Amino acid sequence: MRVKDETKRLAIVENTLDIVFEKGIAGIKMSVLAKRVGISPSTLYVYFKTKEDLIHSIATSLLKQMSKNQESALASESTFELKFRAKWINLLNFLLNHEKEVNFIDQWKQSPYFDKKSSKVWEYNKKVKNELFNEGREKEVLKDVNDFIIYAVMSGTAKQIIGLVKQGDLSLDKNSIDLYFSLVWDALKR
Amino acid sequence: MRVKDETKRLAIVENTLDIVFEKGIAGIKMSVLAKRVGISPSTLYVYFKTKEDLIHSIATSLLKQMSKNQESALASESTFELKFRAKWINLLNFLLNHEKEVNFIDQWKQSPYFDKKSSKVWEYNKKVKNELFNEGREKEVLKDVNDFIIYAVMSGTAKQIIGLVKQGDLSLDKNSIDLYFSLVWDALKR
Amino acid sequence: MRVKDETKRLAIVENTLDIVFEKGIAGIKMSVLAKRVGISPSTLYVYFKTKEDLIHSIATSLLKQMSKNQESALASESTFELKFRAKWINLLNFLLNHEKEVNFIDQWKQSPYFDKKSSKVWEYNKKVKNELFNEGREKEVLKDVNDFIIYAVMSGTAKQIIGLVKQGDLSLDKNSIDLYFSLVWDALKR
Amino acid sequence: MRVKDETKRLAIVENTLDIVFEKGIAGIKMSVLAKRVGISPSTLYVYFKTKEDLIHSIATSLLKQMSKNQESALASESTFELKFRAKWINLLNFLLNHEKEVNFIDQWKQSPYFDKKSSKVWEYNKKVKNELFNEGREKEVLKDVNDFIIYAVMSGTAKQIIGLVKQGDLSLDKNSIDLYFSLVWDALKR
DNA sequence: CATGAATGAGCCTTCATTCAT
DNA sequence: TATGAATGAAGGCTCATTCAT
Numbered sequence: 147m148r149v150k151d152e153t154k155r156l157a158i159v160e161n162t163l164d165i166v167f168e169k170g171i172a173g174i175k176m177s178v179l180a181k182r183v184g185i186s187p188s189t190l191y192v193y194f195k196t197k198e199d200l201i202h203s204i205a206t207s208l209l210k211q212m213s214k215n216q217e218s219a220l221a222s223e224s225t226f227e228l229k230f231r232a233k234w235i236n237l238l239n240f241l242l243n244h245e246k247e248v249n250f251i252d253q254w255k256q257s258p259y260f261d262k263k264s265s266k267v268w269e270y271n272k273k274v275k276n277e278l279f280n281e282g283r284e285k286e287v288l289k290d291v292n293d294f295i296i297y298a299v300m301s302g303t304a305k306q307i308i309g310l311v312k313q314g315d316l317s318l319d320k321n322s323i324d325l326y327f328s329l330v331w332d333a334l335k336r
Numbered sequence: 337m338r339v340k341d342e343t344k345r346l347a348i349v350e351n352t353l354d355i356v357f358e359k360g361i362a363g364i365k366m367s368v369l370a371k372r373v374g375i376s377p378s379t380l381y382v383y384f385k386t387k388e389d390l391i392h393s394i395a396t397s398l399l400k401q402m403s404k405n406q407e408s409a410l411a412s413e414s415t416f417e418l419k420f421r422a423k424w425i426n427l428l429n430f431l432l433n434h435e436k437e438v439n440f441i442d443q444w445k446q447s448p449y450f451d452k453k454s455s456k457v458w459e460y461n462k463k464v465k466n467e468l469f470n471e472g473r474e475k476e477v478l479k480d481v482n483d484f485i486i487y488a489v490m491s492g493t494a495k496q497i498i499g500l501v502k503q504g505d506l507s508l509d510k511n512s513i514d515l516y517f518s519l520v521w522d523a524l525k526r
Numbered sequence: 527m528r529v530k531d532e533t534k535r536l537a538i539v540e541n542t543l544d545i546v547f548e549k550g551i552a553g554i555k556m557s558v559l560a561k562r563v564g565i566s567p568s569t570l571y572v573y574f575k576t577k578e579d580l581i582h583s584i585a586t587s588l589l590k591q592m593s594k595n596q597e598s599a600l601a602s603e604s605t606f607e608l609k610f611r612a613k614w615i616n617l618l619n620f621l622l623n624h625e626k627e628v629n630f631i632d633q634w635k636q637s638p639y640f641d642k643k644s645s646k647v648w649e650y651n652k653k654v655k656n657e658l659f660n661e662g663r664e665k666e667v668l669k670d671v672n673d674f675i676i677y678a679v680m681s682g683t684a685k686q687i688i689g690l691v692k693q694g695d696l697s698l699d700k701n702s703i704d705l706y707f708s709l710v711w712d713a714l715k716r
Numbered sequence: 717m718r719v720k721d722e723t724k725r726l727a728i729v730e731n732t733l734d735i736v737f738e739k740g741i742a743g744i745k746m747s748v749l750a751k752r753v754g755i756s757p758s759t760l761y762v763y764f765k766t767k768e769d770l771i772h773s774i775a776t777s778l779l780k781q782m783s784k785n786q787e788s789a790l791a792s793e794s795t796f797e798l799k800f801r802a803k804w805i806n807l808l809n810f811l812l813n814h815e816k817e818v819n820f821i822d823q824w825k826q827s828p829y830f831d832k833k834s835s836k837v838w839e840y841n842k843k844v845k846n847e848l849f850n851e852g853r854e855k856e857v858l859k860d861v862n863d864f865i866i867y868a869v870m871s872g873t874a875k876q877i878i879g880l881v882k883q884g885d886l887s888l889d890k891n892s893i894d895l896y897f898s899l900v901w902d903a904l905k906r
Numbered sequence: 907c908a909t910g911a912a913t914g915a916g917c918c919t920t921c922a923t924t925c926a927t
Numbered sequence: 928t929a930t931g932a933a934t935g936a937a938g939g940c941t942c943a944t945t946c947a948t
Contacts, residue, residue, distance in 0.1 A: 151928085170447040172362030176922055186930045188924080197922065253446060256439070257360040291515065294505045295497075299519055302492030307485075315484045325481065329489055333523035337909040338947050366939060376913045378941080387939065531907085550827040552742030556943055566909045568945080577943065633826060636819065637740040671895065674885045675877075679899055682872030687865075695864045705861065709869055713903035717930040718926050746918060756934045758920080767918065 155193050157183045159204055163246040171253040174201070201259045208247050215240055226287050227335070231327055233278060234300055238326075241308040242318070282334075289336050299333050345383050347373045349394055353436040361443040364391070391449045398437050405430055416477045417525070421517055423468055424490055428516075431498040432508070472524075479526050489523050535573050537563045539584055543626040551633040554581070581639045588627050595620055596656075606667050607715070611707055613658055614680055618706075621688040622698070662714075669716050679713050725763050727753045729774055733816040741823040744771070771829045778817050785810055796857050797905070801897055803848055804870055808896075811878040812888070852904075859906050869903050 161182045165174055176197055180187040194200035215236075223229040241248055254260055279296050282288030288296065307326055310316040351372045355363055366387055370377040384390035405426075413419040431438055444450055469486050472478030478486070497516055500506040541562045545554055556577055560567040574580035595616075603609040621628055634640055659676050662668030668676065687706055690696040731752045735743055746767055750757040764770035785806075793799040811818055824830055849866050852858030858866065877896055880886040 170361070170443075170450075172360070173448045175920090177920095187922085188931070189929055191923070192928065249446070253443075256443060258363050289519070291519070294500050295516065295519070298496035298500060298506075299493050299523075302494070302496035303489050303523075304492070305496075306488035306492030310484050310488060316488075326485065329479070329481070329485070329523040333489075333493075333519040338911040340911065365937090367937090377939085378914075379912055381940070382911065382913095550741070550823075550830075552740070553828045555941090557941095567943085568910070569908055571944070572907065629826070633823075636823060638743050669899070671899070674880050675896065675899065678876035678880060678886075679873050679903075682874070682876035683869050683903075684872070686868035686872030686875075690864050690868060696868075706865065709859070709861070709865065709903040713869070713873075713899040718932045720932065745916090747916090757918085758935075759933055761919070762932065762934095 151193075154183070154185065154189075158190065158193055158200070159207075162200065162204060163250055166250050166253060167246045171201070171250070171257045171259070198259060201254065205251060205254045205259075208251055211247070212240075212251070226282055226285055227331065229278065230282065230288075230331070230334075234304065234327055234330055235323065237301060238304050238308065238323070241304055242311070245308070245312070287336055288334055291334075296334060300330060303330055340382075344373070344375065344379075348380065348383055348390070349397075352390065352394060353440050356440050356443055357436045361391070361440075361447045361449070388449060391444065391447075395441060395444045395450075398441055401437070402430075402441075416472055416475055417521065419468065420472065420478075420521070420524075424494065424517055424520055425513065427491060428494045428498065428513070431494055432501070435498070435502070477526055478524055481524075486524060489520060493520055531573075534563070534565065534569075538570065538573055538580070539587075542580065542584060543630055546630050546633060547626045551581070551630070551637045551639070578639060581634065581637075585631065585634045585639075588631055591627070592620075592631070606662055606665055607711065609658065610662065610668075610711070610714075614684065614707055614710060615703065617680060618684050618688065618703070621684055622691070625688070625692070667716055668714055671714075676714060680710060683710055720762075724753070724755065724759075728760065728763055728770070729777075732770065732774060733820055736820050736823060737816045741771070741820075741827045741829070768829060771824065771827075775821060775824045775829075778821055781817070782810075782821070796852055796855055797901065799848065800852065800858075800901070800904075804874065804897055804900055805893065807871060808874050808878065808893070811874055812881070815878070815882070857906055858904055861904075866904060870900060873900055 158179065161179055162174060165179060165182070174197065176190055177187045180190050183190075190200070194203060223232055276293055276297070279288065279293050283290055303326070307316060311318050316322065348369065351369055352364060355369060355372070364387065366380055367377045370380050373380075380390070384393060413422055466483055466487070469478065469483050473480055493516070497506060501508050506512065538559065541559055542554060545559060545562070554577065556570055557567045560570050563570075570580070574583060603612055656673055656677070659668065659673050663670055683706070687696060691698050696702065728749065731749055732744060735749060735752070744767065746760055747757050750760050753760075760770070764773060793802055849858065849863050853860055873896070877886060881888050886892065
């Protein structure tokens with residue numbers, strides 16, 4: 147595969163994310179997508195077998211990226227709270243900087259394109275464990291609740307905050323972030 | 337003269353919610369919807385002018401319902417914490433018992449059917465104020481943070497929990513609920 | 527049949543003519559017609575068996591009226607030219623005052639509603655003879671050309687004039703009419 | 717890449733004219749048209765954006781053609797009468813040989829497809845002036861009447877004659893044409 | 907007779923995909 | 928590989944007509 151082609155593939159993916167962000171997953175039209183990318187509709191089929199394949203490919207690849215991000219080293223902070231904080235802020239930033247990717251996955255999970263085959267990929271994603279939570283519970287600084295709950299508080303809060311930031315109802319300056327995290331921490335710390 | 341059956345309108349709405357829940361908003365096909373309701377496709381157009389009108393009508397009506405639910409009196413609990421708890425559990429129950437309705441609104445907001453006109457309805461919904469939060473801050477039992485943050489923690493956590501419950505990863509027995517709320521309360525109490 | 531009903535029938539016919547005049551014969555929609563008349567669509571079917579029947583009935587009845595008008599006594603003018611003039615002006619007036627009726631017939635003749643059955647009615651209409659033309663030729667004041675030609679010049683010119691009058695390009699005052707007729711007369715007089 | 721076939725566009729137009737001639741403008745059904753042309757219904761939309769566009773395009777193009785025909789040089793006949801005769805016979809021939817085109821325009825002007833936008837095109841058509849008429853009046857061989865009247869007599873008579881010829885009531889041999897023109901000339905000559 | 911709800915037939919149009927170059 | 932023309936399948940919607948009161 148030549149370099150030129152890989153660029154084109156990326157452009158297709160990028161534009162798909164944009165379209166989904168603007169119009170929803172139901173708004174993906176092959177001809178419109180092609181026009182945005184600047185190629186012919188039939189050329190799309192050189193890179194992706196069908197529309198379903200396009201969507202499925204993007205979703206799978208995004209899920210891998212996201213897992214990778216989550217697993218990414220958590221800096222070498224001194225205290226647990228600082229490590230946990232880094233983790234949460236990492237999540238917050240991810241949601242902020244990858245809104246299109248996150249949005250794509252959210253919509254995909256509820257679309258007709260998400261079927262049995264897809265769900266396997268999704269299940270896999272769910273299994274990614276979190277060493278950090280174990281550490282916190284063992285050191286008795288985190289409440290003794292299961293991973294799901296911890297993650298629910300972390301991500302639920304983060305998602306809502308980002309949503310409100312996007313709507314212009316909240317800001318994300320240093321102080322605000324400190325405040326937001328303090329709430330999450332108060333919820334989970336022992 | 338045959339008389340217009342209000343039951344029929346309700347059946348149409350109900351089946352639309354079901355379809356969106358099962359297949360996503362892109363899965364609404366007028367002919368399929370009609371078959372599920374047990375009427376002719378053209379009869380749909382007696383009750384709703386177009387497909388767009390159908391979706392917009394449902395969304396508008398659901399938003400009204402939701403606002404009403406949120407405003408509903410919160411019992412006469414003795415302490416503030418109990419009142420707040422009642423409010424949060426009300427939210428939790430709403431998300432649990434109206435998953436289809438909530439799902440419809442979530443999908444609608446990101447679909448091509450959500451346009452400028454629709455967003456006005458949505459903006460209205462956002463303005464619903466919360467007396468309870470004021471009371472909590474004045475009595476100095478809630479942290480002195482703005483409504484958006486409080487709501488972010490409340491609803492973000494609740495949404496995630498319900499999602500995990502639906503996936504079978506969390507349970508909703510009395511003890512669990514107590515636990516979940518304690519986290520929320522720890523996050524927000526002063 | 528009661529009087530009330532006959533009024534309604536007339537109203538239906540009248541409104542049909544209006545619609546055809548405004549939107550063309552393809553613009554007849556039973557529901558719209560009903561609304562204009564101020565009755566229910568189904569009531570239309572009390573007076574006319576089908577849409578086709580409605581159109582056919584109107585056409586037939588109009589053709590009868592028109593024949594009658596043509597046959598109508600031509601006053602007792604002294605000279606042949608005056609008689610002929612009266613006849614032509616009668617035609618001119620008819621076209622002017624019955625534009626909707628004439629328009630309906632014109633459109634009907636080219637529509638899918640004009641089929642074999644209908645054409646019989648039309649043929650009949652064509653056969654209406656014109657005693658006047660015979661008289662003119664016998665008295666050797668009209669050129670010795672057949673009825674069709676005479677009628678072609680008379681009606682062709684009249685139709686065009688009325689068309690131009692309707693568009694505001696010609697006027698119909700006494701002097702103008704005299705002028706217009708003088709052309710027709712010059713064409714046909716011996 | 718398959719290449720766009722201009723023949724196809726012409727075939728579509730041709731068949732549309734035929735259909736309108738046979739069934740009226742209301743008889744245009746995209747599926748039937750496609751079948752007659754020998755293509756798929758969706759292929760029609762490669763050449764014309766919508767049905768309305770198809771009709772409007774044809775009308776506009778025909779009006780241009782017609783204007784052009786009218787403007788076409790009128791041979792270099794010696795006398796004015798011969799020039800005028802050539803002009804009229806040109807008109808007669810046009811009506812005879814382009815009955816479908818003329819019929820299309822006639823029906824279009826009274827159909828729901830003829831709206832404000834269209835009427836502009838039509839107005840333009842009306843403005844085409846006639847040098848010939850000026851010449852005739854100046855040379856004092858034509859009566860001193862305005863263009864509209866002259867045109868009314870010319871075209872009104874021609875239209876009726878062609879109509880009768882089509883119905884088999886008149887013939888168009890050399891002698892007949894001479895006769896018909898003599899009437900027109902008698903009407904207009906000084 | 908009068909009505910408005912209900913419907914089936916059919917039309918216009920879109921769109922993912924394939925064809926032919 | 929790249930393309931734009933071509934298409935079949937399907938979807939939204941209209942409208943004349945009938946039903947049931």
